[in-house]
Amino acid sequence: MHILFKLFAVATVALPAFNVGAADHHMDSQPLSARHSDAAPVFAASGTIKAWGEDTVSLAHQPIPQLNWPAMTMHFSLDGYQGQRFTAGQQVNFTFRQTDSGYALISVTAK
Template identity: 40%
Template sequence: MFNAIRSAAACALLVVATFPAFSAETSHDMSSMKGMSDMPGMAMSSEASPSAQVYKTEGVVKKITADTVSIAHHPVAGLGWPAMTMTFALPKDGSLPALAVGEKIAFSFAQHAAGYQLVSATPLKITEVAMKRHTLSLWLSGCC
């Protein structure tokens, strides 16, 4: 009986002692994701680099300020990024169309000295084909 209690206490001590090391190893450090190590504080640059690689994805506009836009975007395969919400700098020249919170967009962005900046943004509209597929799926499900 005493040996069982001592064994259980030793196991509990071992678990407690190794937990901080385990937590440190499994933290969500994004520095191993390509391009993420250059994003301290997610500060954004207003100047575009003409030779910067341009990446494309889709997402939903979450917040707009005078010089930034936050977008919940799909994964970015070219950077190995998962889906996430990020803040991008807006170009100073006002070359993008007006965006609205909640709007789904296709967009492209490039890395700059201090972060990422939108290059283009196009609101996504429901196409006629998508509408027909949606209507057909509703009909097949017996909804309408």
């Protein structure tokens, strides 16, 4: 019984110390999706703007070898994009990353 009491006392003091490391990173204040998307790789491509909306842009892009993608037309989210707007028909270079809901534009520049 005396040994059981000592084990309980040691566990009571030692276990809270394991939580200290997790609290030091302050990651609990960031949403999980923000942590994931910031770590997602960024890809670069070129293409032609098909349509520019309020929330999405439609781009006909060239093949993207890093992703083993052929040339195709895709919709990209503008969530977080802070660059200028482009019009249909403009040829552009752009960067994007994968998000939980699809793909989001990071930057767009005219060719």
